[in-house]
Amino acid sequence: MSKYKLLLVSLFFVLLAGCASQDIPDPDPDSTDSTYGSEDGADTDGMDGSGLGEGEAIDYDPSQGELANIIYFDFDSSELQPEDAETVARHAMLLTNDPQLSVRLEGHADERGSREYNIGLGERRAQTVRRLLLIQGASAGQISTVSFGEERPAGFGSTEEAWAQNRRVEIKYTN
Amino acid sequence: MLNQATLRSFIIAICVLSTLLSGVVQAQLIVEITEGIKRRPIAVVPFGWEGNAGDVPLDVASVISADLTRSGRFAPIAEEDMLQKPTSGADVDFDDWSILGVEAVVVGSVTQTGDNAYSVQFQLFDVFGRDQLVGYRMPASRGTIRRVAHRAADMIYEKLTGIKGVFDTKVAYVTAEQGRDGESYSLTVSDQDGENEHKIMESKDPIMSPAWSPDSRRLAYVSFEGNRSSIFIQTLRSGNRIQVSSKPGINGAPAFSPDGRKLVITLGGVDGNLDIYTLDINSRQSKRITTHRAIDTEGSWSPDGRYIYFTSDRSGGPQIYRVSADGGTAERVTFEGSYNARPRLSPDGTRLAMVHLDRGNYRIAVMDVKRKDLLVLSAGSQDESPSFAPNSDTLIYATRPGRNGVLESVTADGLIRQRLASVQGDVREPVWSPFQRF
Numbered sequence: 001m002s003k004y005k006l007l008l009v010s011l012f013f014v015l016l017a018g019c020a021s022q023d024i025p026d027p028d029p030d031s032t033d034s035t036y037g038s039e040d041g042a043d044t045d046g047m048d049g050s051g052l053g054e055g056e057a058i059d060y061d062p063s064q065g066e067l068a069n070i071i072y073f074d075f076d077s078s079e080l081q082p083e084d085a086e087t088v089a090r091h092a093m094l095l096t097n098d099p100q101l102s103v104r105l106e107g108h109a110d111e112r113g114s115r116e117y118n119i120g121l122g123e124r125r126a127q128t129v130r131r132l133l134l135i136q137g138a139s140a141g142q143i144s145t146v147s148f149g150e151e152r153p154a155g156f157g158s159t160e161e162a163w164a165q166n167r168r169v170e171i172k173y174t175n
Numbered sequence: 176m177l178n179q180a181t182l183r184s185f186i187i188a189i190c191v192l193s194t195l196l197s198g199v200v201q202a203q204l205i206v207e208i209t210e211g212i213k214r215r216p217i218a219v220v221p222f223g224w225e226g227n228a229g230d231v232p233l234d235v236a237s238v239i240s241a242d243l244t245r246s247g248r249f250a251p252i253a254e255e256d257m258l259q260k261p262t263s264g265a266d267v268d269f270d271d272w273s274i275l276g277v278e279a280v281v282v283g284s285v286t287q288t289g290d291n292a293y294s295v296q297f298q299l300f301d302v303f304g305r306d307q308l309v310g311y312r313m314p315a316s317r318g319t320i321r322r323v324a325h326r327a328a329d330m331i332y333e334k335l336t337g338i339k340g341v342f343d344t345k346v347a348y349v350t351a352e353q354g355r356d357g358e359s360y361s362l363t364v365s366d367q368d369g370e371n372e373h374k375i376m377e378s379k380d381p382i383m384s385p386a387w388s389p390d391s392r393r394l395a396y397v398s399f400e401g402n403r404s405s406i407f408i409q410t411l412r413s414g415n416r417i418q419v420s421s422k423p424g425i426n427g428a429p430a431f432s433p434d435g436r437k438l439v440i441t442l443g444g445v446d447g448n449l450d451i452y453t454l455d456i457n458s459r460q461s462k463r464i465t466t467h468r469a470i471d472t473e474g475s476w477s478p479d480g481r482y483i484y485f486t487s488d489r490s491g492g493p494q495i496y497r498v499s500a501d502g503g504t505a506e507r508v509t510f511e512g513s514y515n516a517r518p519r520l521s522p523d524g525t526r527l528a529m530v531h532l533d534r535g536n537y538r539i540a541v542m543d544v545k546r547k548d549l550l551v552l553s554a555g556s557q558d559e560s561p562s563f564a565p566n567s568d569t570l571i572y573a574t575r576p577g578r579n580g581v582l583e584s585v586t587a588d589g590l591i592r593q594r595l596a597s598v599q600g601d602v603r604e605p606v607w608s609p610f611q612r613f
Contacts, residue, residue, distance in 0.1 A: 076492075104402065111575075113537055114516035114530045114559055115604070116384060116428040116441065117486050117493050119404075120449045120470035123425055127447035145447060146403050147425060151381035152358075156578060158557060 073167040078124035092136030106170040107147040110163035122147035214250035223262030226287030242328035242342040247591035264298040339566040345608040395429040439474035484518035521567035528561040
């Protein structure tokens with residue numbers, strides 16, 4: 001997303017939030033809207049404002065959820081999954097907003113095949129995330145990459161599950 | 176692709192039988208013989224000792240016997256089956272050995288010649304020909320006598336097989352351990368039989384890709400200390416090391432040139448485009464060899480110094496290429512299968528070892544450089560890091576039958592494969608040393 005779109009979207013949410021924080025207006029305490037007149041001596045008492053107030057729609061705002069810092073990849077692939085675009089965008093925003101922040105992108109691969117080639121696969125994945133962060137406004141000096149290949153597995157064993165856990169990039173803030 | 180499956184069970188039955196008959200007890204490395212040939216029955220007679228009682232520095236016959244057994248080609252008979260135990264050639268009675276069906280006999284003795292000085296001598300006899308094949312005498316100290324025993328085994332082995340022995344060599348490997356405080360990694364050097372283990376480097380960060388210098392005095396390796404990769408060269412005797420490459424991005428896959436003056440390495444740079452470089456160790460000048468935007472890594476030199484072989488996925492998946500050591504156009508070398516990586520030429524230049532994807536399993540294969548046919552040598556599913564012994568006859572590699580990695584050896588014709596069991600922990604990336612100078 002471009003910087004401006006992001007700004008507009010943020011503004012929109014801010015406005016929504018503003019609306020949400022206003023009080024629901026009380027029913028007018030002086031209103032005499034009553035079918036039974038008070039001249040008869042019968043006093044009516046309006047009920048306490050316990051009627052249902054006005055509701056409002058809420059939108060799903062992913063920027064309010066916990067920010068993931070691990071991105072997973074398919075076998076033999078360094079392509080970002082569509083569902084991870086949002087995560088990367090949020091990290092990009094953090095980095096853009098604070099030029100003092102820096103990250104280390106740690107790329108990994110599953111255990112299959114040759115170790116140094118797997119260093120290459122891990123690096124490719126780290127570079128995918130790096131390029132995306134740069135495009136979205138982070139500066140080169142904020143990002144460093146390292147690939148551990150298959151040397152630092154998150155999951156152990158020779159199963160599809162373990163392999164899937166290991167094909168990843170970890171985003172670590174270094175300050 | 177060939178494999179030995181057709182003969183396998185018959186061969187294993189024969190070798191198990193002959194192992195049982197031999198009755199040799201292995202103290203160290205070999206536990207399982209997973210693939211074998213008929214072993215030749217020989218006898219290594221306990222050596223005589225001339226010195227103070229109880230001061231024998233080493234059971235030399237036992238070391239020789241274990242070496243010959245470990246080669247997979249010999250079955251030394253048990254001491255209790257010997258009809259005589261001569262310690263010098265003059266006392267050998269060939270009839271006594273003929274009866275036992277052994278084809279060769281080794282006799283010898285150790286003599287104390289000084290405070291820390293010994294003389295080791297041995298003679299190898301051909302039983303059928305009733306003749307000496309080789310006789311030799313070597314000086315030794317307590318510190319060197321084990322190597323002297325291995326050298327004797329080398330000479331005996333070469334006389335009987337025509338193949339140069341590698342019993343006086345070393346291996347280096349990486350071990351990973353999960354401790355209470357997290358992971359720890361170490362780089363260890365030991366004799367090829369597992370003795371004399373020395374941890375030469377320890378770290379809480381991964382260590383990778385050890386590589387011997389041609390004079391076997393140094394090891395290059397990749398260390399991830401400081402959460403980044405860099406390449407070190409460590410001198411074994413002193414433990415001193417120099418950091419030779421620590422550029423931004425990846426520094427990896429070091430291998431020495433045949434003259435020991437350069438390394439071929441992989442650099443990734445800030446943009447992560449892995450390419451092959453050569454690095455002059457003294458001047459630290461690097462020269463770029465590949466420029467392709469594919470992953471180019473795992474370089475190694477041909478023994479004549481003319482070519483660099485490397486892994487590249489420029490055609491879609493990893494295959495092995497070679498390029499002139501000065502740079503130029505790379506030509507593809509492997510065409511069988513979808514995954515071929517981690518090239519290592521045998522020291523005699525005739526075979527190329529690699530990691531090869533064989534019907535879903537990552538296995539060690541060798542390709543004859545001239546004929547270009549591929550032979551799958553191993554039988555696991557996660558086999559990697561093949562390394563030739565300096566005689567080009569045997570390879571060591573890592574495999575992972577369970578959670579921990581283990582080391583195995585296999586002959587280049589695939590006929591003898593063994594698991595090496597003395598190393599504890601999760602072991603990987605074994606490299607066989609060159610021949611040791613004395």
